[in-house]
Amino acid sequence: MQPSSSYKILIVDDDPDIIELLHYNLTREGYEVAQAENGRKAIEVAKAFKPDVILLDVMMPVLDGIAACRELRHMSEFRNTHIIFLTARAEEFSEVAAFEAGADDFITKPIKPRALLSRLAAFARRDAQQEQQEQIIEAGGLRIDRTSFAVYKGPEKITLPKKEFELLAFLASTPNKVFTREELLNNIWGSDVYVIARTVDVHIRKVREKIGEDNIKTIKGVGYKFNID
Template identity: 70%
Template sequence: MQSSTTPTAYKILVVDDDPDIVELLEYNLRREGYTVSSAPNGRRALEMAAEVKPDIILLDVMMPQLDGIATCRLLREQPQFRDTYIIFLTARAEEFSEVAAFDAGADDFIAKPIKPRALLSRLTAYARRDRDPQPQSETIKINGLTIDRTGYAVYQGGQKIMLPKKEFELLSFLAASPHKVFGRDELLQNIWGNDVFVLARTVDVHVRKVREKVGDHHIQTIKGVGYKFNKE
């Protein structure tokens, strides 16, 4: 994200195949001072993202040519979009779609019909979090891992492991307090914030993805309670 948190500092890419929704979002976002681009499908979204380098992407799930889930995965594979906020906008509000969205690397999930004021409130929350980052040490070395909190990178056995932003934040948060057990609600509050409404299941998805990349033994499940980082 941009270092400034004035609305005009943020570039937003709207991706939806419904022109009425695109028009609604463009009108409300531009009125708030955002710079807005749009794309009608996932393939065009990839091209536009490379061109305009948006700070925020509002991404529909069901689209022709390339759906939103696949588009999100492809974006997250590119380093320049690792820290880009990706928010899904979709009429498919069942839990499966939400879990799939976060599994692909989404930051947030909003069900249609879209309420412009609620959406703008979410965007303001993201800006506030960028403006007021939590103080933290730069590097954590624990249990064979080196976690570089400024470079958003993890090193294990001399190998660099790149994690999407939320997966990295989850790992580093747990590693900062080894052996302390955190409940899902506490993790949601600290990683996603009070202004983002996601399911507790989202934590489970992200823990699974982190384990796939750094190993199962670093994060322990405490049945009925939550998760903790294993120091040894």
């Protein structure tokens, strides 16, 4: 999928060679690109640039990627932004820590431009598909509004990060149907994005913390379902 000119990528890395490599390949594919050399600068640039995707290095001076991701996710304007961590194999890096911080995916260095472009195209495709889906879901005492990425539980408005929202909306769109972790990974993250099955558990736990324990039921040894008695 060729991206529209409005699809924006922010590259954050303290290695100028990586910045140059990614900038060249992304602009050649038609993406609009901005860059930053550390996490603090990334937040500053993101506020002005409003990226659709942030490619975020983990180990950086001033503010590292994990801390920057957490700060970004606490800002309402970046709750729906895709964040992909860039990680070196030699780093002590936990995939679970990345997803706990709010990451959508991670890519291991050395970065292969074709693999990166494939993942970005997958994000763009899913964004386009979601715009065509049913906009309001009402189930289990919740009202899920895809247009505003908001969940309403009675008068209370609950705002979820994008992946948590997508996971809840997907389950709620087919109440009482049991989905395996693999099915959820493929439908929410995509088959061409590498994430581990534990990622689903992390996101389910976070959704339950915000909407309550009753709506999503664990089917032991299988997966999860949106529960309607």
